Amino acid sequence: MAKKTFSSKASAFLYKRYVAGDPAREQSYEEEVINAEIARKIYALRTKAGLTQQELASRIGTTKSAICRLEDADYDGHSLSMLKRIAEALDKRVQIRFVPAKKLRVA
Amino acid sequence: MAKKTFSSKASAFLYKRYVAGDPAREQSYEEEVINAEIARKIYALRTKAGLTQQELASRIGTTKSAICRLEDADYDGHSLSMLKRIAEALDKRVQIRFVPAKKLRVA
DNA sequence: ATTAAGGTTCTCAATAATGAGAACTCCATA
DNA sequence: TATGGAGTTCTCATTATTGAGAACCTTAAT
Numbered sequence: 304m305a306k307k308t309f310s311s312k313a314s315a316f317l318y319k320r321y322v323a324g325d326p327a328r329e330q331s332y333e334e335e336v337i338n339a340e341i342a343r344k345i346y347a348l349r350t351k352a353g354l355t356q357q358e359l360a361s362r363i364g365t366t367k368s369a370i371c372r373l374e375d376a377d378y379d380g381h382s383l384s385m386l387k388r389i390a391e392a393l394d395k396r397v398q399i400r401f402v403p404a405k406k407l408r409v410a
Numbered sequence: 411m412a413k414k415t416f417s418s419k420a421s422a423f424l425y426k427r428y429v430a431g432d433p434a435r436e437q438s439y440e441e442e443v444i445n446a447e448i449a450r451k452i453y454a455l456r457t458k459a460g461l462t463q464q465e466l467a468s469r470i471g472t473t474k475s476a477i478c479r480l481e482d483a484d485y486d487g488h489s490l491s492m493l494k495r496i497a498e499a500l501d502k503r504v505q506i507r508f509v510p511a512k513k514l515r516v517a
Numbered sequence: 518a519t520t521a522a523g524g525t526t527c528t529c530a531a532t533a534a535t536g537a538g539a540a541c542t543c544c545a546t547a
Numbered sequence: 548t549a550t551g552g553a554g555t556t557c558t559c560a561t562t563a564t565t566g567a568g569a570a571c572c573t574t575a576a577t
Contacts, residue, residue, distance in 0.1 A: 333503070334494065341490075341506055348508055355553060366537055371555055380534050381490045383448075384563085387441065390508050396440070398507040399448055401455055401497050462523060473567055478525055487564055489534085518577100525572075533564070542555075547548105 333405070339376040341386070346374045348393050362392040440512070446483035448493070453481045455500050469499040 349359050349370070356370040372378055373385065383397065390397045456466050456477070463474040463481075479485055480492065490504065497504045 337494070337504070337506075344506070344508060367554075369536065382534060383488045383490055383493075386490075386506065387444070393508070394511045395508040396511050397444070398509050399444075399451075399493065400505040400507070401451055401500070401502040402505050404501045404503050474524075476566065489564065535562070
């Protein structure tokens with residue numbers, strides 16, 4: 304599935320080493336984390352439903368390469384409309400929240 | 411701000427009268443509700459922050475007409491990247507969840 | 518009655534996301 | 548070792564979202 308979904312120890316290390324303290328980097332790191340989380344959630348939903356990428360693709364009227372793209376932790380183009388299509392196909396709905404900016408805790 | 415943000419009584423009435431029981435309509439009704447909720451949240455966040463559309467637009471590098479579009483309950487093109495830009499400008503972050511499909515309760 | 522601020526609606530060009538197919542890898546297993 | 552299923556990566560055409568400006572409506576203040 305992924306390429307950038309570290310174990311939590313490894314990601315904490317990387318965060319401290321390369322990111323902490325630089326606002327621009329913290330921002331883009333944050334973005335990447337969100338993207339990776341979405342990818343992971345889609346993967347988890349699909350596999351829990353016992354579907355292949357091809358099967359999920361058919362349900363929402365696209366191809367397996369598109370599903371693969373959505374499950375790539377590096378993919379940066381997630382849209383709400385696609386998330387809604389995925390959710391609908393798996394009997395879920397998408398919930399969007401604006402929550403207070405994360406205070407990243409390291410160790 | 412809005413055009414389709416009913417009071418809860420009115421929306422329950424409309425739902426019963428025109429939508430309940432028709433799966434295709436329930437789906438598109440659901441979509442519209444989600445869109446309207448996002449519009450309302452953006453409006454609420456902006457006004458709580460004491461910003462005009464122009465001011466928020468400047469913060470994220472766009473124009474007031476774009477912000478107005480986002481706050482239109484009928485707007486159907488919300489993207490994750492735009493929501494993240496809004497969130498960042500208002501010291502929030504976007505949380506995405508896949509939750510069980512809503513069982514719509516009417517009255 | 519003018520003026521200006523805030524907001525809305527409309528266009529259209531520019532940018533970004535999606536659909537789709539091909540070619541590829543990695544594993545089973547026949 | 549070959550065949551096929553599952554997944555990945557690449558490309559490019561199509562479609563959808565965004566940026567931007569203009570015109571317009573209200574409302575409040577001058």
